[in-house]
Amino acid sequence: MTKATDPLRPRCLDFAGSAEQVQHWADEEYDTIVHPALNDPRDAYAQSMERDGERDHKRIPYDDRFKKATLPRPKKGSISTTGQRGTYELPGLLV
Helix, strand or coil, rough: CCCCHHHCCCCCCCCCHHHHHHHHHHHHHHHHHCCCCECCHHHHHHHHHHHCCCCHHHHCCCHHHHHHHHHCCCCCCEEEEEEEEECCCCCCCCC
16 A cells, blocks of 8 residues: 555545546556466466457447446336437336
């Protein structure tokens, strides 16, 4: 833990500032912790990329389908909204 990431140190961050701090922690601090099985995680990742290559088939596109699939479900089975053009039925899981 560093002074910048000390949770007991009082400060207020907006969402962008919080996301930046989490990204910094994940890239610069957590990523450098020696792991008992991997030793150096960055080196293990580099070896994996060299041996196996990119895994583009595993990427999940951040598109409309993903956004709808990860929305919180309503307490009821569906939600009805009334707009200028009528009523729209939205199922609990929009895919």
